[in-house]
Amino acid sequence: MAKVHAYLNFNGNCEAAFQFYLTVFGGSLLGTHRYGEMPDDPSFSIAEEDKDKIMHTALMINNESMLMGSDCMEAFGPKAVFGTSSYIMLDTETPEEAQELHKKLSANARNMEMELGETFFAELYSSFIDQFGIAWMVHYEGDKKLG
Template identity: 35%
Template structure:
């Protein structure tokens, strides 16, 4: 069955926030990836290249707190109170497609479910109740 974890969006201070969370929860980041680390983001403005594209901090048994810097240069805005999504990590591609199609029915798809630049299958949407979701299936998970 899929695991469910919170995914937070910040206005450029993701690294500061996650260093704080790490100081409280302990542990080490599973990944801290910057926009400059991905070839597909070569067109990201120089001022945004060092911002955090994805960070993951394990908390407790099987929980992972994840986040990104929302880039205004890419048209993203952060509205506090709705600056998070529920991230689902299914066990296989079939389950991922089923969850994406089922939960997005009647909602608004922001990113269609397809192969992503990081190699996983990914999709993002807001369901018909206004809840933001991300589905990410990776055969070789790093989180």
């Protein structure tokens, strides 16, 4: 069964927010990727002042739930509008589960942001806005686990 995690978007203050969440929940960050670590891609570029911003970070809240977040980058679309900037992330246990959830949830999607496929951080990943306007991420990490 898929696990549901909260993924929060910020307008440049993700790192400060997660430092605060550490004081609230304890524990440690499971890993942090910055935009400057992304592989070079000629189809888009990251402004020098944005390279240190958070592309992805995560904090385990309990044995089953994570709080995750990133800074929104104007290069990838509009900045976060709070109240409508949340994604529901389904962290699947198998590639088959990821494929099935993606197929079912993305039927008649309003916006396919990223088709299900391999990335540098996951064996399978997709993001889209479903037919009802709900933002989803389907994720199967596989052999690309962080340290």
